[in-house]
Amino acid sequence: MEFILEGQAGSxxxxxxxxxxxxxxxxxxxxxxxxxxxxxxxxxxxxxxxLEEMGEGESxxxxxxxxxxxxxxxxxxxxxxxxxxxxxxxxxxxxxxxxIKMRALLPxxxxxxxxxxxxxxxxxxxxxxxxxVEISKTGAIGAKAAKExxxxxxxxxxxxxxxxxxxxxxVLAGLPGLTRAEHSTLDSVLLANGRTPLDYSSKINIKLxxxxxxxxxxxxxxxxxxxxxxxNHDGTVANIDSEFLHDFRVAVRRTRSMLGQMNASIxxxxxxxxxxxxxxLGAVTGPTRDLDVYILKFDDYVIPLDEKVRRDLxxxxxxxxxxxxxxxxxxxxxxxxxxxxxxxxxxxxxxxxSWKSGSExxxxxxxxxxxxxxxxxxxxxxxxxxxKTLTDDSPASxxxxxRITCKKLRYMMEFFKSLFPAAEIDELxxxxxxxxxxxxxxxxxxxxxxxxxxxxxxxVLLKTARPRTLLGIGQLAESLAERQRLxxxxxxxxxxxxxxxxxxxxFRTLFxxxxxxxxxxxxxxx
Amino acid sequence: xxxxxxxxxxxxxxxxxxxxxxxxxxARSGLRTLVWDLDPQGAATFYFRVQPKVRGGxxxxxxxxxxxxxxxxxxxxxxxxxxxxxxxxxxxxIRLDQKKNPTKRLKKLLAPLKADYDLVVLDCPPSISLVSExxxxxxxALVVPVIPxxxxxxxxxxxxxxxxxxxxxxxxxLIFFSLVDRRKKLHHEVMAEIxxxxxxxxxxxxxxxSQVERMGIYKKPIxxxxxxxxxxxxxxxxxxxxxxxxxx
Numbered sequence: 001m002e003f004i005l006e007g008q009a010g011s012x013x014x015x016x017x018x019x020x021x022x023x024x025x026x027x028x029x030x031x032x033x034x035x036x037x038x039x040x041x042x043x044x045x046x047x048x049x050x051l052e053e054m055g056e057g058e059s060x061x062x063x064x065x066x067x068x069x070x071x072x073x074x075x076x077x078x079x080x081x082x083x084x085x086x087x088x089x090x091x092x093x094x095x096x097x098x099x100i101k102m103r104a105l106l107p108x109x110x111x112x113x114x115x116x117x118x119x120x121x122x123x124x125x126x127x128x129x130x131x132x133v134e135i136s137k138t139g140a141i142g143a144k145a146a147k148e149x150x151x152x153x154x155x156x157x158x159x160x161x162x163x164x165x166x167x168x169x170x171v172l173a174g175l176p177g178l179t180r181a182e183h184s185t186l187d188s189v190l191l192a193n194g195r196t197p198l199d200y201s202s203k204i205n206i207k208l209x210x211x212x213x214x215x216x217x218x219x220x221x222x223x224x225x226x227x228x229x230x231x232n233h234d235g236t237v238a239n240i241d242s243e244f245l246h247d248f249r250v251a252v253r254r255t256r257s258m259l260g261q262m263n264a265s266i267x268x269x270x271x272x273x274x275x276x277x278x279x280x281l282g283a284v285t286g287p288t289r290d291l292d293v294y295i296l297k298f299d300d301y302v303i304p305l306d307e308k309v310r311r312d313l314x315x316x317x318x319x320x321x322x323x324x325x326x327x328x329x330x331x332x333x334x335x336x337x338x339x340x341x342x343x344x345x346x347x348x349x350x351x352x353x354s355w356k357s358g359s360e361x362x363x364x365x366x367x368x369x370x371x372x373x374x375x376x377x378x379x380x381x382x383x384x385x386x387x388k389t390l391t392d393d394s395p396a397s398x399x400x401x402x403r404i405t406c407k408k409l410r411y412m413m414e415f416f417k418s419l420f421p422a423a424e425i426d427e428l429x430x431x432x433x434x435x436x437x438x439x440x441x442x443x444x445x446x447x448x449x450x451x452x453x454x455x456x457x458x459x460v461l462l463k464t465a466r467p468r469t470l471l472g473i474g475q476l477a478e479s480l481a482e483r484q485r486l487x488x489x490x491x492x493x494x495x496x497x498x499x500x501x502x503x504x505x506x507f508r509t510l511f512x513x514x515x516x517x518x519x520x521x522x523x524x525x526x
Numbered sequence: 527x528x529x530x531x532x533x534x535x536x537x538x539x540x541x542x543x544x545x546x547x548x549x550x551x552x553a554r555s556g557l558r559t560l561v562w563d564l565d566p567q568g569a570a571t572f573y574f575r576v577q578p579k580v581r582g583g584x585x586x587x588x589x590x591x592x593x594x595x596x597x598x599x600x601x602x603x604x605x606x607x608x609x610x611x612x613x614x615x616x617x618x619x620i621r622l623d624q625k626k627n628p629t630k631r632l633k634k635l636l637a638p639l640k641a642d643y644d645l646v647v648l649d650c651p652p653s654i655s656l657v658s659e660x661x662x663x664x665x666x667a668l669v670v671p672v673i674p675x676x677x678x679x680x681x682x683x684x685x686x687x688x689x690x691x692x693x694x695x696x697x698x699x700l701i702f703f704s705l706v707d708r709r710k711k712l713h714h715e716v717m718a719e720i721x722x723x724x725x726x727x728x729x730x731x732x733x734x735x736s737q738v739e740r741m742g743i744y745k746k747p748i749x750x751x752x753x754x755x756x757x758x759x760x761x762x763x764x765x766x767x768x769x770x771x772x773x774x
Contacts, residue, residue, distance in 0.1 A: 061556070075605060076556040089557065089644050089773060091527060119602070125745075126575040127602040159607055160599035 001070070001165075002181040003172050005151040011116035011133035014153060014175065018131065021171055022120035022164070025127075032056050034111045035141070036189060037080050039103035040235060040244070045197045047099050049073065050186050053080040053107075064096060067184055070156055080105055083241070102296060104241040109193045111138045111185075112145040120168060128164035130156040138189045149188040152181060200231055202247040204254075208418045214265040214371040215355040215364030221415045222258055223351045225251045226344065236285075237332045242292040245331070249285045256282055257411045261375050264363040267355050274350070277343045284334040291324035294448060301448070304479050305472070312472040319459050372416040373511035379409045380507055387495045396446045399491065403439035406432060424510050428503065435498040438491055445484035452477045528772050529636060529646045530700075531665040535681045537652035540671040540704035542569040543738050543748070545649035547758070548669065550747040551765040553606035557644040560598065560607045564661070565651040568611030574601045575745050580612035587635060588621040594635055595642075603750075607643075619656045632660035645772075654688060662694050667772060671704030671732070674716035682720070700768055702728040730764040733757055 015024045033055040038044045044051055044064075051064045062081070064074040074092035081087045082104045084097035113136040120129040132154050139145035153172060157165040172178050190197055206224050208217050228251040235244030256278045263271055298317060302310045334340065355364050363371045386402040410432055417425050456473045459465035465473075532541040532548075545561055553559040563570040568578035576599045586592040598607050625631055636646060650661050662668070670685065672678045682701065689697055701724065707713050721727055732738075735757040737748055744751045749758045 072558065072605065074558070089528075091640070091644055095641065124575050124577065127600075158600035160597070 001155040003153040003178040025119045027117040036108045037105040107141045128161035147192040214368045217368035267357045288327040288331045312468045438494045442487040449480045529665045531648035531661045533650045547761040549647045559645045560643045562609040563611035566615040570649045571611040578611045629659045633664040667698035670701045674713040703731040705734040706731040
């Protein structure tokens with residue numbers, strides 16, 4: 001709870017006023033330097049939390065706090081652990097991981113505060129409320145904290161003494177020069193440093209106007225995707241956390257998918273120039289991402305194994321980390337090089353002006369709804385065909401093909417989402433996601449099982465695997481095979497649910513122009 | 527969430543002083559800590575200046591009609607909360623006896639606090655009773671202060687015997703010497719003897735210091751008002767030993 005302090009009211013006047021109700025025990029004025037942290041995609045802010053590193057003299061302390069209640073969710077002496085698992089004890093690390101997952105905590109801004117603290121005591125001389133008058137300046141990381149933010153009177157409740165807290169609020173609310181803060185200091189700090197909370201999302205989140213030409217819609221979506229690549233480029237090169245590469249790579253994959261699926265709305269020369277380049281970008285980002293996924297899933301993969309076997313697999317874990325490190329260096333080199341910079345520069349330029357083509361197959365001048373809708377139904381048809389021909393004996397490659405088709409379908413639905421009724425498209429995307437989760441698991445087990453044999457060969461060559469580690473790898477491969485069998489056994493049910501008649505009718509109603517007009521008609525009649 | 531209990535069958539051995547100082551040190555190290563003062567005398571509650579009152583008393587807590595979280599009070603220290611004592615705790619045995627699985631009741635009461643605290647310190651009344659049995663089931667470790675006298679040696683053996691009878695092999699016994707008078711030959715002899723019989727006894731001794739008694743005057747942990755005195759230093763060393771065992 002904060003009050004904004006305006007005018008001349010100083011700590012002395014405030015404490016005198018509070019002394020009419022409580023015994024005020026003022027502490028020594030302190031100077032505290034606070035560094036605020038959040039993940040790149042604002043996971044703490046979105047959850048209504050903040051994380052600060054507080055330096056006072058020699059001591060450094062990290063605190064994770066719930067904004068609304070001021071409740072400390074976790075704290076530790078020493079600097080902020082950048083990943084959730086750097087936190088102690090394990091219970092706090094686990095709770096923090098549920099909010100930030102695999103993301104790193106990054107410094108947002110620095111705040112230098114001079115604070116005048118006081119404890120408010122009851123008749124038993126027990127602290128019942130904590131008050132501090134705070135004058136702060138803020139700055140970006142690495143810069144001088146020179147920007148002023150409003151001075152505040154901060155109240156902290158002591159658990160079990162809510163009545164005293166309410167009485168303190170009542171006293172302060174009656175004082176001239178104090179107004180109850182509508183925004184937290186965190187918001188003031190971000191604002192002063194030109195930071196906009198929640199300014200990054202990996203979602204496409206663009207609004208296409210009804211009737212927009214296909215070529216324009218395609219350029220707009222591609223423009224958003226290149227923006228996502230740019231936002232994640234530096235974090236990917238620096239390997240801050242695996243999510244930077246994830247978002248970067250998804251934007252590349254979506255771009256490639258758009259170039260393939262909407263090729264009739266993109267000039268042939270543009271396709272000829274950029275498709276091989278984005279294929280290259282997909283190829284150079286693939287190996288590191290595969291190893292990242294392996295690392296993220298490793299702990300889950302080894303859960304079913306005996307503890308002894310898990311210990312035997314420690315060298316495998318180390319090997320995967322080492323391989324990831326090597327591949328990360330290759331990736332960083334590739335996307336720091338001229339080829340990448342030129343690709344992005346040229347691509348942005350190509351997206352700036354309207355596209356035209358003399359080709360008789362050119363659809364860029366048609367409304368995007370019609371072109372995208374037709375394409376979506378075509379991919380759906382392919383997915384249904386591939387799914388229906390799957391049998392228990394079908395090879396893993398056939399399942400993989402269905403997975404790729406579903407991915408293309410999902411991307412197309414996301415690209416053009418804003419042109420169709422949101423509720424319907426969300427419902428269909430949800431149904432598709434259920435199927436995709438199963439296909440994704442199946443494919444991960446397939447690839448990761450195959451990779452295990454490769455890792456074993458590499459470790460034998462490097463002499464880093466003892467026989468018991470190799471035996472453990474065998475057990476892990478068998479465990480993954482079992483999981484894969486379970487995923488495969490569930491595929492039939494998931495596909496049948498997705499391919500249910502009601503879903504197909506919904507797809508056709510949504511994406512077939514003639515049916516869509518019926519839907520619009522229905523909307524009007526409602 | 528780890529649960530420790532300061533416990534001894536005997537009274538006046540320094541249980542509450544240990545609970546208050548160890549919990550203060552835990553909170554200072556960044557652990558979100560709760561002290562539950564289970565002793566109806568309410569000494570820990572007094573040291574933290576909290577009113578020894580739990581509405582509905584032990585009866586409602588055991589019955590399940592009130593929740594611990596409704597009565598927890600913040601102390602004067604960050605990260606350190608207190609579940610106050612209540613005079614009705616003197617009948618806690620009887621209340622527990624009226625319930626099914628009385629020895630598991632305390633563990634059940636603590637379960638909802640898992641997300642809120644990293645450490646719970648139970649300050650127990652002396653004696654072996656249903657309350658102490660409940661504590662043994664709820665705790666990861668008993669922190670046992672022992673005055674180095676012949677009689678204490680006997681009560682220690684009783685405790686080992688009790689743990690084995692109840693098949694509580696997972697319950698750690700963190701025994702340390704308390705109120706040690708370095709001038710007394712007997713204290714040295716008994717400590718040497720117990721250390722041979724029980725090499726797991728912690729290395730730190732808490733001296734018999736007048737400063738510890740002054741906790742009642744200041745109503746604060748000694749580690750707060752006289753952090754550099756021998757006793758406070760000894761508690762710091764004791765906490766370092768316990769922390770290492772609990773989180774290894």
